[in-house]
Amino acid sequence: MLREPASETQISHLSRLWLYLLSALVLLFLILPTFIVVPMSFSDSRFLQFPPPGWSWRWYESFFSSAEWLRATRVSFTAAVLVMLVATPLGVAAAYGLHNAELKITRALHVLLISPLIVPIIILAVGVFYLYVRLDLVNTLTGIVLAHSALAIPFVVVTVSSGLKQYDMNQERVARSLGASRFTAFRTVTLPQLKNSIYAGALFAFITSLDEVVIALFIAGGERTTLTRRMFAGLRDEVDPTIAAISSMLIIFSVLLLALLQFVTRSKD
Numbered sequence: 001m002l003r004e005p006a007s008e009t010q011i012s013h014l015s016r017l018w019l020y021l022l023s024a025l026v027l028l029f030l031i032l033p034t035f036i037v038v039p040m041s042f043s044d045s046r047f048l049q050f051p052p053p054g055w056s057w058r059w060y061e062s063f064f065s066s067a068e069w070l071r072a073t074r075v076s077f078t079a080a081v082l083v084m085l086v087a088t089p090l091g092v093a094a095a096y097g098l099h100n101a102e103l104k105i106t107r108a109l110h111v112l113l114i115s116p117l118i119v120p121i122i123i124l125a126v127g128v129f130y131l132y133v134r135l136d137l138v139n140t141l142t143g144i145v146l147a148h149s150a151l152a153i154p155f156v157v158v159t160v161s162s163g164l165k166q167y168d169m170n171q172e173r174v175a176r177s178l179g180a181s182r183f184t185a186f187r188t189v190t191l192p193q194l195k196n197s198i199y200a201g202a203l204f205a206f207i208t209s210l211d212e213v214v215i216a217l218f219i220a221g222g223e224r225t226t227l228t229r230r231m232f233a234g235l236r237d238e239v240d241p242t243i244a245a246i247s248s249m250l251i252i253f254s255v256l257l258l259a260l261l262q263f264v265t266r267s268k269d
Contacts, residue, residue, distance in 0.1 A: 008139075011053070034251055036050050037244050037247050037251070038050060038244075038248045038251070039051065039052055040058065040241065040244040041059055041060070041244040041245040041247070041248040042057070043053050043056065043059070043241060043244070044056035044057075044058060045241065046241070047239055047241065048239050048241050048244060051190060057104070058228060059135075059241045059242045059244065059245040060245045060249075062245070063178050063242050063245050063246055063249075064243045066242070068164075068225075068230065069227075069230065069242065069246070071126065071223070071225070072225050072226060072227045072229070072230040073227050075141065075144075075220075075223075075224055075226055075227070076209075076210055076226045076227035076228065077210070078141065079141060079144045079145055079148060079205070079209055079212040079226065080148075080206045080207075080209040082141075082145045083145055083148045083149050083152050083205055083206065083208070083209035084152070084202050084205045084206040084209070086145060086149045087148075087149045087152035087153045087155075087156050087201075087202075087205040088125075088156055088198065088202045090149070090153055090156070090203060091152075091153045091154075091155070091156025091157045091160060091201055091205070092156065092160050092198060094113055094153065094157050094199070095156070095157045095160035095161045095164060096157075096160070096164065096186070096190075098110050098113075098157075098161070099161060099164040099165075100169070103111070110157075110161075110210060113153065113154060114154040114157060114158060115154075115227065116150055116151050116153075116154050117155075117158075119155045119213055120202075121151075121214045121215065122214055122222070124150075124230045125214050125215045125217070125218045125219075126218070128147050128150075128215055128218065128219060129218040129219055132219050136224075138218075138219050138221075139219070139220065139221045139222045139223075139224050140224060141224055143219050143220075144219065144220055144224065144226065145209075147210055147215050147219060148208065148209040148215070149205075149209075149211055150216070151208050151209075152204065152205035152208045152209060153214060155204035155205060155208060156198075156201035156204065156205055157201075158201075159197050159198075159200045159201040159204060160198060160201050162197060163180065163193075163194045163197030163198075164197075165195065166193065167190065167193055169190075171184065171189050171190070171193075172185045172189050172190050173185075175188065175189045199261055200261070203257065203261055206257075207254070207257075210227075210228075210250075211228065211267070212226075212228065213226075213228035213229060213231075213232055216229040217229055217232065227246070231243050231246060231247075
């Protein structure tokens with residue numbers, strides 16, 4: 001089997017064995033922390049230890065019985081859903097507009113839109129904090145959603161732009177030539193064919209908000225403390241094994257979310 005062609009270039013699997021091994025090592029390096037965090041979440045030790053000296057559900061019980069942890073979780077998931085609802089349509093509109101624009105500054109506008117992916121996050125955090133102090137948005141859900149949306153929109157723009165590059169705009173032009181308005185042609189012809197890219201962009205927006213911690217350290221606090229900020233404080237002030245339990249649940253949630261996305265995109269193809 002290893003000597004069979006791996007592609008149309010007649011390169012055999014045996015010739016690519018080094019690439020398969022390298023890919024396996026990279027994958028192992030990426031997922032290895034998971035195999036450490038999950039067992040530690042079931043430890044009965046007061047401190048984070050690997051391997052666990054004993055097994056217990058105490059840290060999961062500690063999470064679900066803590067009002068602070070549950071409140072932070074509620075804030076994070078509420079913000080993530082709102083960010084997804086804000087960033088996705090704005091990102092789709094921006095990607096569509098840039099794709100169809102015939103201006104000389106289109107490339108510059110595209111770079112400007114994705115600049116939050118380039119600029120160090122700590123610089124953005126400091127700038128957002130000083131702006132929010134003047135606007136009285138520090139420690140508010142509105143402030144968190146706006147800041148996270150600025151980080152999430154570039155992911156939507158990139159994914160939807162990739163989908164638009166594989167889409168034939170002549171289909172939309174035909175619909176418009178038959179009497180459909182631009183919005184109707186976009187909604188009925190273009191949008192359905194971009195659905196996979198839009199789903200991916202929405203997922204990126206959700207995960208970006210849920211996972212963000214640096215900006216949250218500056219603008220989220222009190223009753224509006226996010227889960228990641230609370231976890232960071234828990235690691236800084238005391239090594240709380242509850243964090244391992246939360247991390248394990250977030251890992252499982254992310255895997256299920258990706259599986260759901262794959263199911264939805266494939267079932268509608």
